[in-house]
Amino acid sequence: MVRSHGSMTARYLRNSWYQIGWSADVPTGRLLARTILDVPLVVWRGNTGELSACMDRCPHRFAPLSAGAVSDNTLVCGYHGLAFDRAGACARNPHGATPSALRVETFPTLERHGAIWIWMGQGDRADPALLPDLSFIDDTPDDTRIIATLPTAANYQLLSDNILDLSHLDYVHPTTLGGMMTGATSRNQVNANEIVMEWIAKDAHTPSGLKPMVPEGRCDVYQKLTWRPPGLMVLSTTVVAAGTSPEPINERLTLHNVTPESDMATHYFVCSTRRFARGSVEITASIRAALMKAFVEEDKPMLEKQQERMGTADLWSLKPTLLKTDSGAVWARRKLDALIKAEFEDRNSAELAGS
Amino acid sequence: MVRSHGSMTARYLRNSWYQIGWSADVPTGRLLARTILDVPLVVWRGNTGELSACMDRCPHRFAPLSAGAVSDNTLVCGYHGLAFDRAGACARNPHGATPSALRVETFPTLERHGAIWIWMGQGDRADPALLPDLSFIDDTPDDTRIIATLPTAANYQLLSDNILDLSHLDYVHPTTLGGMMTGATSRNQVNANEIVMEWIAKDAHTPSGLKPMVPEGRCDVYQKLTWRPPGLMVLSTTVVAAGTSPEPINERLTLHNVTPESDMATHYFVCSTRRFARGSVEITASIRAALMKAFVEEDKPMLEKQQERMGTADLWSLKPTLLKTDSGAVWARRKLDALIKAEFEDRNSAELAGS
């Protein structure tokens, strides 16, 4: 069911670019249906490759427009053939006159860094400059880049919490990615609009998922995570043989980006890149396999069980007993809450002024 | 769960004959369980072939009576063996005395035109003369008649809307039934208790579903639909080679009848007849296949997606932008709403007078 997203609520940050998919998800002349922030959307690409996004609901009889097709640079409803242009206007009613009221709501889009971004807030604030710089993705050759879309039945903030506290690695991923975090040193830094976490583990056991970097013996692991609201995280991982010096060539940069589908479901987008062994299909395959196993078999079940136990309750209402290792996640939640609150008050003021 | 259907609400028209199944669905000594208008019902046929209908819930311990069996012209509960007669009285308690309060609510039934009809309103108004004449069904030999029961997860009025606006044929059924509606002329007529729609398409492409009528070349299509509340529609279709005269022998008459199971689900009953090629099992099979493909693969998915997008919202609350092609459906909805409202007020007045 569609909730009106015109009625502003404080559930999500609206004025932000949200990733809705990858460029490859929408070939020329095709469409993608995906619900984000509780709004069913359809993203489509016309003949010339330009992207558009609108509500996935025909204003005539409410059939999903994604049950139709792209034709002649319009999105054509599969029920009665009404065609809508990029601006949301009805460009063709095959059965008669076209009422000017026959429009579908559109949303600003942006295609950058191999991904498709959508703006769910006030259209006049949709500034492409607000999207964080992810050019490390563009700098990585196709055969070295790993992308994944991982649907998860849990709130997006639980996914952020998960990554903002890497102490979980030893327990959720004991044989794949973990086993080296106990004894790691960590620190975090709270900047104006980002949280930066760092963990350093020296002379540690090398888990199987890090063998592509250090095939034999113990390792040193340097991890640095940058979180930006609402849930865009970039993790830098540098693994070297224990006692050797970490060099830029050893770095992996991975995008972990969580877009809410609803309060209870998340589209989790991952893009893994590296500076070393570029072009090695074996290393790419090995990293992809480790990443998929760790998420699909380890993180996802834990996150979904956690959500199930929490039900529809807000985290704070359940009064969690927090640890020092939660500090990054708590800072991130506070920042996001403050942004959502400010946006809500700003919108309410605007509405009062306009009334 | 069972809502009390004694408490009158304005959700459905009550004083009307609703089709609950086909005669063949209930052999002698057997029963059929089906929920209509949110009321779980069981229809059963005794030794002598007479039909009865009652709430599908034993008044003793609330087991469904349909989990029992018909025996000795009674309906016997499968839990403790209580037997109920056609009037709903307990005819036998194998374990002791029978309290006179032990009764199950019954509903008037009518068997006509190969179908079973049930009256969900005030019993004293259950007049068989109120059932529209569908004798074209009786006039059709068995081997030429096609009947189907098509459950659909959508409100019954969406199914009526669908058929009352045949402009959807070219889009939902582009290769089966459609391709000839663009350019068709149409008109509609609003009578006291029915809506009549007509569409005429000349020199049109012949879709595969109409090939049994016009195997080669272009066609002329004459369609005439009569809707009666709450959702009984008869469609006359006459297809002839383009430029030839439509004769009575070319006519197909099809019953499209929608009975609400609930707000969100419909029992869609179809009976297709024809005047031509009677007795041809090939033509019967060909028409049946086209009809099933068109509904099961084309209409049903669209209607269910439409319902999903609408959620539990009423059509008008979503403010549809309507077109000229919606006029028949809008008239039908207005008529039905007016009848439901009048019935509701009439009932309330009666209750006030009786209090």
Added chain:
Amino acid sequence: MVRSHGSMTARYLRNSWYQIGWSADVPTGRLLARTILDVPLVVWRGNTGELSACMDRCPHRFAPLSAGAVSDNTLVCGYHGLAFDRAGACARNPHGATPSALRVETFPTLERHGAIWIWMGQGDRADPALLPDLSFIDDTPDDTRIIATLPTAANYQLLSDNILDLSHLDYVHPTTLGGMMTGATSRNQVNANEIVMEWIAKDAHTPSGLKPMVPEGRCDVYQKLTWRPPGLMVLSTTVVAAGTSPEPINERLTLHNVTPESDMATHYFVCSTRRFARGSVEITASIRAALMKAFVEEDKPMLEKQQERMGTADLWSLKPTLLKTDSGAVWARRKLDALIKAEFEDRNSAELAGS
């Protein structure tokens, strides 16, 4: 979702031992997750065999503790490695200091008669002496004892009602356990904290499920059921060849114990014992097969359909028409309702006194 079970409601009797499983369900060093009275619980057994039970939800991040493992006499959360001892205190935080507030709620347990019992009310009232004596289970050799755990999507009181009125045998189990109840004499006795029902059927048809006792000819059946709140029933069944004297050696004693998972679901525990043919694996297999067939294929479908028809409504709100054969079940419901009400008022008084 977890409802706070701290907030006392009148839905369940709290101060009572509830069976949560069988001893064999929790081997040394293993755990069992099961929800009872709407509370998700985990029962675990340490190195030395001692049982513990706690909320199945980590107080840190609310992951289910059952997604972790038992280690070193502690229950270790699978998300971040926090370890909890038998008293619910956090015995180890691998990542830093352990806040004293980091505790999980525990529940008194009792292991007796091959079963695991848990106390869901006030801890200081958890007296093992309150558990009814089921030593007939301990007196039965392993190869003669049949245990089963039968999940049922129906309220636990519907399962009690079912067994407290054996007049259903002839109808739900016509070919397996029934066929001899019509004409049986019955009486019931209401004691302080139990209901006792007796049924005697003489010179009756011998159903297939009783053939292990009386292979040929007609039978006499003596049945005596004792119900204790909230839903612990012991059924004594003595079947002998018609006209012969019932002896203690002919007796079967079966525990039928119903623990609510929620309002709409029950953990039904069965333990069948007998005095005759002890050690006969054929007789054990035959009785087990009859018991499973009767429940899984006959009772369970009827109980679940009954619950479906009742929906979320309370039995009394639906105004059942009761029969003489319901008297035992009605007494049992009244006793249980009175105990729940008394406990609720007692708790409220205590809270007022303490405030």
